[in-house]
Amino acid sequence: MAVEKLVYPAAERNKNPILSVLKRYIQPGANQTCLEISSGSGQHVAHFAPHFPHVTFYPSEYESHLLGSIGAHANGYSNIRKPMLIDITTDFRLWGNGIFKPNSLDYIYNANMMHISPYQCTIGLFRNAGQLLKNNGLLITYGPYACDNMIYPESNVRFHNSLKSQNPEWGLRDIKDLKQLAAKNDINIVEIVDMPASNKTIIWKKYMNKIGENLSSTDGKSAKT
Ligand SMILES: C[S@@+](CC[C@H](N)C(=O)[O-])C[C@H]1O[C@@H](n2cnc3c(N)ncnc32)[C@H](O)[C@@H]1O
Numbered sequence: 001m002a003v004e005k006l007v008y009p010a011a012e013r014n015k016n017p018i019l020s021v022l023k024r025y026i027q028p029g030a031n032q033t034c035l036e037i038s039s040g041s042g043q044h045v046a047h048f049a050p051h052f053p054h055v056t057f058y059p060s061e062y063e064s065h066l067l068g069s070i071g072a073h074a075n076g077y078s079n080i081r082k083p084m085l086i087d088i089t090t091d092f093r094l095w096g097n098g099i100f101k102p103n104s105l106d107y108i109y110n111a112n113m114m115h116i117s118p119y120q121c122t123i124g125l126f127r128n129a130g131q132l133l134k135n136n137g138l139l140i141t142y143g144p145y146a147c148d149n150m151i152y153p154e155s156n157v158r159f160h161n162s163l164k165s166q167n168p169e170w171g172l173r174d175i176k177d178l179k180q181l182a183a184k185n186d187i188n189i190v191e192i193v194d195m196p197a198s199n200k201t202i203i204w205k206k207y208m209n210k211i212g213e214n215l216s217s218t219d220g221k222s223a224k225t
Helices: 009-025 043-051 064-074 119-132 154-166 175-184
Strands: 032-037 055-058 105-111 133-143 187-195 199-206
Touching (some): 009 043, 009 105, 009 187, 009 199, 043 055, 043 064, 043 105, 105 119, 119 133, 119 187, 133 187, 175 187
Parallel strands (some): 032 055, 105 133
Antiparallel strands (some): 133 199
């Protein structure tokens, strides 16, 4: 029996605007890799992959019941690997039978997870990205964010309040806090792109020190929070 392709209306609306940002940042060049954290229905990865045939996409989900939909959307695209279960709060060495190696990925993409999950997921996203991305590799995140303790416009305030009422651990993350978390994991912000419906795509870049090691793994003071 064919597995149902779930279709989220929001993903249908935002997939083209996000694709136009990806087209500015995904580089030409063979054998690149992109890990997607929390692929949801699988609409995003299936929409993006045909535009970047030189990139191998690894979709993933925390919710096992979504893997079928992701696989159904990905069906027929030779550069999308089988979706895997990933809990971003765990260390990457526990994922996918060890297929992910330190400093090996060109891109990590994550949409709409940070505000709809406990903050531990955001911490895990930056921690694993700091470990997994190559030097100059990109973490690309999409969603609504707070900026310097302010949430705007009013629709985002309402959204934040409704998330908090569903789960006090959810809510819009502040870019100011994310920058600090990123820095602890050797990641800098590159660009914040305003998107439709008061969302943003944020481009983050991993950097290494001169001897090519992650600063966070060599500097005790920058221990992860
Ligand atoms: C609103 S959905 C976003 C799905 C998709 N990225 C999109 O934009 O349509 C939030 C996703 O975060 C995922 N999530 C929640 N906790 C997670 C965790 N610990 N690790 C990875 N993903 C998680 C959920 O399973 C869910 O698919």
